[in-house]
Amino acid sequence: MDLLSLAKSIAGLVEAESVVANVPVSVTVIDIHGNIVLQHRMNGALAFSMLLSERKAYTSALVQMRTADLFPLVQPGKELFHLMSQDEFCAMGGGAPLHYGGKVIAGVGVSGGTVEQDVAILDAALGRS
Helix, strand or coil, X not given: CCHHHHHHHHHHHHHHHHHHHCCCCEEEEEECCCCEEEXXXXXXXXXXXXXXXXXXXXXXXXXXXXXXXXXXXXXXXXXXXXXXXXXXXXCXXXXXXXXXXXXXXXXXXXXXXXXXXXXXXXXXXXXXX
């Protein structure tokens, strides 16, 4: 499995879904060691969407769960609350782990719309809609 090829394919799927939704986004794929494999910002996507997509991908890759599912666990008084004290982590919806051969191999993050739009674009691109 070639992670860069997979990342390019996912970025293409994300871009196609964002065009349908009429929401320009940034997409980032990060490996399980926290290294950027691919980062892509569509024309018209806000500049800070690149940083948010990177943090969503990083979080999903290292925590190995969807950021939308992580959000309730990082609220005050919850077991993972202190995780959000780290600048690199982000629990906003729009991040998901990528699996291959039954293992998490990377994380992908999408940002540019509302949280609901980012989640919908990512889920559609990954075939989870």
